[in-house]
Amino acid sequence: MSDEVSVPTNLSGLPWTCGLSGAVWFISDKAVLKRAFTDDEPSKQQLRVERQIYERLGSHPRIPALLGTQPDALILQRLQCSLRERLLEHRARNERPPTPDVLRWALQTAEAMQYIHSRGVCQVDVGTYNVLLDADGNVKLSDFAGSSLDGSPPLICPSAHATHPRLSTTQPSVQSELFALGSLLYELETTYQPFHDKNDAELEALFGVDVFPATDDLLLGEVVRKCWMRQYGGAGEVVADIQRIRDRVGDAVLSPAPPELGEPGTGSVDTESSARC
Known part of the structure; x- marks a missing residue:
């Protein structure tokens, strides 16, 4: 995980939203945490693919920045x-x-x-x-x-x-x-x-x-x-x-x-x- 991003150990109380592939927590004004659904293998597979793609794409002005990773989560640039x-x-x-x-x-x-x-x-x-x-x-x-x-x-x-x-x-x-x-x-x-x-x-x-x-x-x-x-x-x-x-x-x-x-x-x-x- 990137040293530049601090991820709270307890996500309860943080604003969050739910998508098709996982849940997203707004952990700061600059970052979100995207995590696969627990015990949902398709969700975990989608997150693995997404991680591979973000790592392949790297830094580009038209792609959200990948700020860090966890075994079951991505830390991504927060947008408006x-x-x-x-x-x-x-x-x-x-x-x-x-x-x-x-x-x-x-x-x-x-x-x-x-x-x-x-x-x-x-x-x-x-x-x-x-x-x-x-x-x-x-x-x-x-x-x-x-x-x-x-x-x-x-x-x-x-x-x-x-x-x-x-x-x-x-x-x-x-x-x-x-x-x-x-x-x-x-x-x-x-x-x-x-x-x-x-x-x-x-x-x-x-x-x-x-x-x-x-x-x-x-x-x-x-x-x-x-x-x-x-x-x-x-x-x-x-x-x-x-x-x-x-x-x-x-x-x-x-x-x-x-x-x-x-x-x-x-x-x-x-x-x-x-x-x-």
Whole structure:
């Protein structure tokens, strides 16, 4: 365990939360302790995989820092909130995120994906709930408990909103990751998941014939469509496209007054863009 992090011997009374792969205690303003569930072998296996992945990834600005380890726990950098929580705050105010935030979060998330892929990691459960923000509002891609390392079977299933029926969920690939990234970017800009009002069977039927929500009015619309239509060879190409959009818009340009949200994707599909692709 790192000498820089002091872990209380008694965790009772500390704020904590429970996830699918274990419990997380907030042990200081800079660190959390993630521990597998007691006597739960799948949880312990997920924690072992997550430890291997964090050790493989090492230090990177788009990944939470691994501050230390215990036999049954990880000590990780404490962050502020998930991107989804921030997006829901915008939705509650009936607004979309400002353009500078959209571009920064999109670029940083794509950079994180480019990096983990270069290290043999597929995150698998790609979504705004697994993208965390630090105190400066910058992205950290997190939660590798169910992820794939060097082609290992994933220990978790991705969301139906981020899954294409013709892309395997048991053998994750760059293409399946980038499809999910497209859904993440759509939610990032609209605050809604694609076809948020559809059930899993309806999503599978629509995605299976390459029918997706309209994206023509989105700043990242072309990038989202290309992710969904499997037109990227790697996350680096997504990074390059977002950088071009950012350069075109200009770093100093502030977004206009956010439009009223409504609910995108309800009863309307982008069949035209599917035909073009």
